[in-house]
Amino acid sequence: MAKIAIFNQKGGVGKTTTTLNLAALLAKRGKDPLVIDLDPQAHLTAVCGAVVAASERSLYEFYCNGASLSGLIKFANIGWKVIPAHLDLSKVDTRFGKGPNVLNRLNAGIVRENLNTDRPILMDACPMLGVLSLNSIFAADRVLVPISADYLAMKGAAQLERTLRALEHVLKKRMERRYVITRFDARRKMSWDIDRKLRESYGADVCQTRVAENVSLAESPSRECDIFKHAPASRGAQDYQTLLDELETSGFLR
Amino acid sequence: MAKIAIFNQKGGVGKTTTTLNLAALLAKRGKDPLVIDLDPQAHLTAVCGAVVAASERSLYEFYCNGASLSGLIKFANIGWKVIPAHLDLSKVDTRFGKGPNVLNRLNAGIVRENLNTDRPILMDACPMLGVLSLNSIFAADRVLVPISADYLAMKGAAQLERTLRALEHVLKKRMERRYVITRFDARRKMSWDIDRKLRESYGADVCQTRVAENVSLAESPSRECDIFKHAPASRGAQDYQTLLDELETSGFLR
Numbered sequence: 001m002a003k004i005a006i007f008n009q010k011g012g013v014g015k016t017t018t019t020l021n022l023a024a025l026l027a028k029r030g031k032d033p034l035v036i037d038l039d040p041q042a043h044l045t046a047v048c049g050a051v052v053a054a055s056e057r058s059l060y061e062f063y064c065n066g067a068s069l070s071g072l073i074k075f076a077n078i079g080w081k082v083i084p085a086h087l088d089l090s091k092v093d094t095r096f097g098k099g100p101n102v103l104n105r106l107n108a109g110i111v112r113e114n115l116n117t118d119r120p121i122l123m124d125a126c127p128m129l130g131v132l133s134l135n136s137i138f139a140a141d142r143v144l145v146p147i148s149a150d151y152l153a154m155k156g157a158a159q160l161e162r163t164l165r166a167l168e169h170v171l172k173k174r175m176e177r178r179y180v181i182t183r184f185d186a187r188r189k190m191s192w193d194i195d196r197k198l199r200e201s202y203g204a205d206v207c208q209t210r211v212a213e214n215v216s217l218a219e220s221p222s223r224e225c226d227i228f229k230h231a232p233a234s235r236g237a238q239d240y241q242t243l244l245d246e247l248e249t250s251g252f253l254r
Numbered sequence: 255m256a257k258i259a260i261f262n263q264k265g266g267v268g269k270t271t272t273t274l275n276l277a278a279l280l281a282k283r284g285k286d287p288l289v290i291d292l293d294p295q296a297h298l299t300a301v302c303g304a305v306v307a308a309s310e311r312s313l314y315e316f317y318c319n320g321a322s323l324s325g326l327i328k329f330a331n332i333g334w335k336v337i338p339a340h341l342d343l344s345k346v347d348t349r350f351g352k353g354p355n356v357l358n359r360l361n362a363g364i365v366r367e368n369l370n371t372d373r374p375i376l377m378d379a380c381p382m383l384g385v386l387s388l389n390s391i392f393a394a395d396r397v398l399v400p401i402s403a404d405y406l407a408m409k410g411a412a413q414l415e416r417t418l419r420a421l422e423h424v425l426k427k428r429m430e431r432r433y434v435i436t437r438f439d440a441r442r443k444m445s446w447d448i449d450r451k452l453r454e455s456y457g458a459d460v461c462q463t464r465v466a467e468n469v470s471l472a473e474s475p476s477r478e479c480d481i482f483k484h485a486p487a488s489r490g491a492q493d494y495q496t497l498l499d500e501l502e503t504s505g506f507l508r
């Protein structure tokens with residue numbers, strides 16, 4: 001099944017919110033998703049109730065000492081499996097940044113341990129294009145790019161598209177991708193302007209579904225849960241359901 | 255005058271928007287601010303109309319070849335001075351991440367070249383706690399921390415407070431700081447909850463002024479200008495004026 005990197009090097013566009021809520025829905029639908037948190041800030045880890053005190057129980061141990069990924073899987077409070085991040089992951093860039101195959105390590109680990117033979121993997125990373133986020137992109141066969149409906153996020157998307165094309169050249173494979181507009185506020189002229197510009201630039205790669213700006217999505221982290229537990233009838237819950245349906249129908253999750 | 259690092263390792267909380275609009279106002283008030291963009295994404299550089307094609311004309315040249323900072327100052331279209339960022343800055347972490355004094359390089363350069371004898375310096379960085387953002391913090395005598403009014407941003411603030419205290423211990427100096435709540439939506443219960451929690455945790459370090467969620471602030475980048483040029487009568491313009499007045503009155507800019 002699909003290995004999806006949820007990435008945009010612009011900060012605060014909804015990467016973590018999107019990973020959280022798509023994983024929740026995939027779990028509810030019995031797909032047994034595995035979430036890998038590559039962000040040293042470990043926000044997704046915290047919201048999932050998967051925090052580990054010692055970095056030896058986190059993804060850092062995989063990079064530092066070659067620990068097996070399956071051994072790091074935690075069955076989080078939230079109800080699905082997470083490989084937790086840890087602040088020590090911020091050392092990965094400076095410590096292992098120059099290794100010959102460091103960009104391919106997560107990919108190699110997932111393949112070696114058959115981690116996704118019959119389940120989807122979702123990967124969340126910090127907004128910098130560095131060793132960790134590139135690990136998630138190299139390990140992915142799909143990239144989902146959340147873009148908040150504002151101009152600075154759109155700039156980030158253009159940069160990312162150039163990066164993905166350069167990587168496709170290097171990896172000699174097509175990175176299937178989708179752009180999903182998030183924090184969409186239908187009352188703002190700017191939202192519609194961004195929508196139109198993104199579709200002009202990326203055409204069918206832009207999801208039909210837009211995730212509306214909905215305060216319930218911002219509240220759920222305070223209760224360490226996803227939108228379906230926090231506010232199942234909210235607009236945010238509907239939008240993520242519609243988004244997942246669209247991604248499934250279009251074969252993005254195969 | 256003050257050297258201010260505008261930093262929060264959470265993405266999308268308004269670091270760039272705050273640096274842009276405070277610099278604009280300082281320039282309008284004749285304070286001749288110098289903005290240093292340390293974010294490889296170079297969004298502030300782009301909005302200021304200070305983009306340089308070649309990294310030799312950007313801050314990267316200072317790190318790579320020891321170029322003088324004053325030689326890199328560009329008088330940007332927007333009307334004040336900027337040392338531009340460039341995508342090549344993303345190599346700084348992996349290339350120079352382990353140098354003995356790399357965290358102090360920007361500080362040493364600013365001091366050596368007397369860059370801020372009679373003008374304020376504002377520094378914008380990417381949301382990761384790494385070599386570049388630490389360079390801005392080591393070079394600063396003030397840290398301004400924008401926090402968007404949502405729970406994930408508040409988590410980021412707690413982490414940052416711990417980091418600043420650890421740094422104070424190492425640098426043996428007090429880092430004067432202010433937290434400013436941004437994207438505040440008075441209609442949301444969550445906004446008031448965050449406001450109360452932040453003031454409980456950080457007391458007088460939290461600015462009285464809050465920057466409201468105001469679409470004009472998100473629109474100005476599309477016109478490559480600041481809020482005072484784009485929408486001088488907007489709520490966003492008022493809030494940044496009130497914020498600067500408060501920072502000046504409380505001696506934060508001395």
Ligand SMILES: Nc1ncnc2c1ncn2[C@@H]1O[C@H](COP(=O)(O)OP(=O)(O)OP(=O)(O)O)[C@@H](O)[C@H]1O
Binds near residue numbers: 010011015017221406
């Ligand atoms: N559709 C939405 N409606 C309302 N709030 C949202 C929405 N999507 C995200 N948010 C809120 O916006 C903030 C930023 O979102 P999030 O942390 O998911 O982005 P991110 O891209 O993972 O950020 P970072 O770059 O820091 O990792 C969070 O407080 C989140 O709760």
Ligand SMILES: Nc1ncnc2c1ncn2[C@@H]1O[C@H](COP(=O)(O)OP(=O)(O)OP(=O)(O)O)[C@@H](O)[C@H]1O
Binds near residue numbers: 265465
């Ligand atoms: N008070 C506000 N009202 C409305 N929109 C805002 C406000 N502050 C910031 N924004 C918008 O929110 C988005 C994120 O802000 P900004 O890019 O300044 O944050 P940042 O912390 O610099 O992000 P990054 O971590 O990616 O560097 C931008 O599109 C910006 O225009």
Ligand SMILES: [Mg+2]
Binds near residue numbers: 043125126
């Ligand atoms: Mg995130």
Ligand SMILES: [Mg+2]
Binds near residue numbers: 379
């Ligand atoms: Mg920024």
